[in-house]
Amino acid sequence: MAAEPVASTTRRWWWLANGLTLAALGLLVGRPLLELILVGADQLAVGRPGGLDRATAGAALANTIWTGAAVAAVAVTAGTAAAFVTERTAVAGRRVLRITILLPLLVPGFVSALSWARAYGPGGLLDDAVGVSMPGLFGAAGVVAVLAVTAMPVAYLVAVAALRTQAAPDLGRAARVSGARSRTAFLTISLPLLAPAVVGAAALAFIAAINAFGVPAVLGTPAGFRTATTRIYQDLARSAGDEAFSRAVLLALALVLLALVFVVAADRLLSRLGPAPSGGGPAGPVASLSRSGRAASLAVWVVVVVATVLPLVALVLSALTRAVGLPPSPANWTFANLGEALGMRYVGALGRSALLASVAASIVVALGAVVTSIRGRSIGRFSAAAVLLTFAVPGSTLAVAMILAYGNALRDTLVLILVAYVAKLWGVGHRVVAGSASGIAVDPYRAARVSGASPLVAVRTVIEPQMRPALAGAWLLVFVFAFHELTMSSLLYGPGTDTIAVAILDLQQIGDVGVVSALAVYLTLPPLLVATALLIVGRSSASRRAP
Amino acid sequence: MTDSPALVCRSVTVDYGPHRALDRLTIEVAAGETLAVLGPSGSGKTTLIHAIAGFVPLSDGEIVLNGRPVARRGMAVAPDLRSIGLVFQNYALWPHLDAVDTVAYPIRRRGVPKAQARSDAEELLRRLGMDALVRRRPAEMSGGEQQRVGLARALARQADLYLFDEPTAHLDAAGRVAVQEEIAAARLGSGAAALYSSHDAGEALALADRVALLRAGRLVQVGTPDEVYARPVDVWAARLTGPASLVGAHLEHAPGRVVTVAGTPIEARLEGEHDLEGPIQLLVRPDWVSLGGPLAGVVGDVRYRGPHTDYRVDTAGGALFVRAAGTPTAAVGDAPGVQIERAWMLRADTSEAPPWTTG
Numbered sequence: 001m002a003a004e005p006v007a008s009t010t011r012r013w014w015w016l017a018n019g020l021t022l023a024a025l026g027l028l029v030g031r032p033l034l035e036l037i038l039v040g041a042d043q044l045a046v047g048r049p050g051g052l053d054r055a056t057a058g059a060a061l062a063n064t065i066w067t068g069a070a071v072a073a074v075a076v077t078a079g080t081a082a083a084f085v086t087e088r089t090a091v092a093g094r095r096v097l098r099i100t101i102l103l104p105l106l107v108p109g110f111v112s113a114l115s116w117a118r119a120y121g122p123g124g125l126l127d128d129a130v131g132v133s134m135p136g137l138f139g140a141a142g143v144v145a146v147l148a149v150t151a152m153p154v155a156y157l158v159a160v161a162a163l164r165t166q167a168a169p170d171l172g173r174a175a176r177v178s179g180a181r182s183r184t185a186f187l188t189i190s191l192p193l194l195a196p197a198v199v200g201a202a203a204l205a206f207i208a209a210i211n212a213f214g215v216p217a218v219l220g221t222p223a224g225f226r227t228a229t230t231r232i233y234q235d236l237a238r239s240a241g242d243e244a245f246s247r248a249v250l251l252a253l254a255l256v257l258l259a260l261v262f263v264v265a266a267d268r269l270l271s272r273l274g275p276a277p278s279g280g281g282p283a284g285p286v287a288s289l290s291r292s293g294r295a296a297s298l299a300v301w302v303v304v305v306v307a308t309v310l311p312l313v314a315l316v317l318s319a320l321t322r323a324v325g326l327p328p329s330p331a332n333w334t335f336a337n338l339g340e341a342l343g344m345r346y347v348g349a350l351g352r353s354a355l356l357a358s359v360a361a362s363i364v365v366a367l368g369a370v371v372t373s374i375r376g377r378s379i380g381r382f383s384a385a386a387v388l389l390t391f392a393v394p395g396s397t398l399a400v401a402m403i404l405a406y407g408n409a410l411r412d413t414l415v416l417i418l419v420a421y422v423a424k425l426w427g428v429g430h431r432v433v434a435g436s437a438s439g440i441a442v443d444p445y446r447a448a449r450v451s452g453a454s455p456l457v458a459v460r461t462v463i464e465p466q467m468r469p470a471l472a473g474a475w476l477l478v479f480v481f482a483f484h485e486l487t488m489s490s491l492l493y494g495p496g497t498d499t500i501a502v503a504i505l506d507l508q509q510i511g512d513v514g515v516v517s518a519l520a521v522y523l524t525l526p527p528l529l530v531a532t533a534l535l536i537v538g539r540s541s542a543s544r545r546a547p
Numbered sequence: 548m549t550d551s552p553a554l555v556c557r558s559v560t561v562d563y564g565p566h567r568a569l570d571r572l573t574i575e576v577a578a579g580e581t582l583a584v585l586g587p588s589g590s591g592k593t594t595l596i597h598a599i600a601g602f603v604p605l606s607d608g609e610i611v612l613n614g615r616p617v618a619r620r621g622m623a624v625a626p627d628l629r630s631i632g633l634v635f636q637n638y639a640l641w642p643h644l645d646a647v648d649t650v651a652y653p654i655r656r657r658g659v660p661k662a663q664a665r666s667d668a669e670e671l672l673r674r675l676g677m678d679a680l681v682r683r684r685p686a687e688m689s690g691g692e693q694q695r696v697g698l699a700r701a702l703a704r705q706a707d708l709y710l711f712d713e714p715t716a717h718l719d720a721a722g723r724v725a726v727q728e729e730i731a732a733a734r735l736g737s738g739a740a741a742l743y744s745s746h747d748a749g750e751a752l753a754l755a756d757r758v759a760l761l762r763a764g765r766l767v768q769v770g771t772p773d774e775v776y777a778r779p780v781d782v783w784a785a786r787l788t789g790p791a792s793l794v795g796a797h798l799e800h801a802p803g804r805v806v807t808v809a810g811t812p813i814e815a816r817l818e819g820e821h822d823l824e825g826p827i828q829l830l831v832r833p834d835w836v837s838l839g840g841p842l843a844g845v846v847g848d849v850r851y852r853g854p855h856t857d858y859r860v861d862t863a864g865g866a867l868f869v870r871a872a873g874t875p876t877a878a879v880g881d882a883p884g885v886q887i888e889r890a891w892m893l894r895a896d897t898s899e900a901p902p903w904t905t906g
Contacts, residue, residue: 170635170637171639173597173600173602173626173639174640175652177626177627177629177704178627178704179627179656179657179704180627180652180656181625181627189641192643193641193643
């Protein structure tokens, strides 16, 4: 119903907004995907790729599917457990723990992979300290582990949201006074109520994992473990030839089909499970910890430190250490890596990434506002659904489709990359903007209207001020994602249009650990610091507003 | 069952960090008795109920259920091991269970096999006249229906003590009546003790054998409904327990006891504290005063409410609220005078604002 105020603006605006949305959807997603399907069908018709190449593609796709499933299982288990610990027990350092769990959200996947390599790989922090490195870090095990780390924050957030919207403290209490032991209450009430959230989180983790490129590129490729995304990169960016090209197109098509099938299946399952429970009930004082609760909180703290904190520390230490193999003690510290990373070679890439990210963020926020303004009507609803689906389209697929649709006209230009960013991140920005719009009550708008404000004035004076934080948040989020984007950039860049993420990937393949670490630090730390500061400020102001 | 009280709270203290939610609260509920805990929001009603149920630890004091200590500082029997039925303010129905499974839940926990528990639950729901709700989930019920299922769940627990945490606070008038009737009927049937929290004086006075007034975590007064209504310990208690007017008056003991309002002697049934003298306040309930009498006053407001009519009569001692049966017999501006038939004498040291509270 919250859509009503803006939707009841003038008819002309409604047509304009709809037209704009549909045109943008068609240009950004529809035409490229159509092109991809046509070319793919064409290639298959002429018998390409050949049998051997199809087998290679099939193997890569199989790897993608099983790693995705494994990642979803690990991330959801860990995320749900962590949510229970931070929301339902008196864990020590709750606020710091929450922020630490969320850290990987703002660390690009390939930087997480690099940090794990620096922490637990051969010649890493652990190797220096006790002479042990993680077996299988380069290979399937490492890919699954790091992808799970990057997917866990989303699973955690979903579980936390579910735990908070349930009147769960009271629901659990009702079970206890009915005579259920705490374990029975957990199994019969808390867990079943979480089922929809768990399914949703698993779907998100699976989609994120099959879309991932940076992690398998850093940890899988050197060990010969290939997924669909790294195979596409290999075929498009690293080799020429018709067979390789056909294989890339085939894989791109298979990947998007996989994602869409999965999204639809998860949606079906979710609607069968029924709506997520909601309702009041103040979260009462947290119960004191039982022994098992204490063990669980300790375990979550350990996992978070091992998975997130130590690798980032290792990355920073690598950036500060003079040469690989030297222990990262202050005696061996240098600022040379950090200095070199700011040299002419990389400053251009950094600048291009910043420019692309800010333009993409501005366009996405504007589009988000337009689509939100037409929600509630049938075409508006269709547009919103389509926009959200674009996020499920894997970056690799989207990049291949962009090349097919606009490669001739825009080859080697920043515009090609920009178009891909906007298409991919539109859904992210839309979610934030639409989420905020749905929380805005209708009555203040009506009050403005009966006070004599025209629709536009009412939107500007009543709706827009309430949405401003969400618009700013959406802008920042899209900026950070675009700034960190590697998958599409690595397929679309040309001479003079490489982004900072691409530069890091190339340099990492050459093996300059110190400068790679320094660049990764530059890429990651500023957004992390800003976000942490915002989180702390936001939390405290939110708690001040609480009744 | 033994002769020991169903519930004894001895000097119960609960702290949320620096905030003291309950402060040395001592109350007792006899076997078969219903005690209403009446207090404004934030007075500690829910905390008291959560402490008795075992959801919050005590900082001090002791809780004894049927002669068995269940909580003191550093010791707490788990909620499932206390024999308690609880009806929640927010219903707290489980969204994934229909009414039968909800009511069967506590029966199952007693170790009754699933099929038996479900048929017992269905039987209970039918007995309570909820046949139509049997297969429905909370999302398919109105608030009143949800709360009646919540009540059935509590009854299915077959507890020694029932706790009601403002069960009607979120209901509309019709739902409120339905749930109150259900609770009264269930109490007559089971004979178990109950503690019923409310912020509504009418509800508390109507349902309870005794009423406890709670203010900022402290007990202000305990007594029968008539005691707390007719003899409140102070102005705050008077306002909490129903509509009341306060009139400035003067008390002299020589030669006999004489109370005057603006010079007019009051011939009324007067009760109150013993050592009063000089300026005092008279607490007058609207049903203790009638139109037409020696104390001069002008009608300032008339509200016809159906079964009765409320008047505000402005006297030299202050505004007096009068409730009389039937249709209005005086209009604004008339000066019928009033007759105070009964009053409760209080100290005049209050500095608080107008005396009318809704009831």
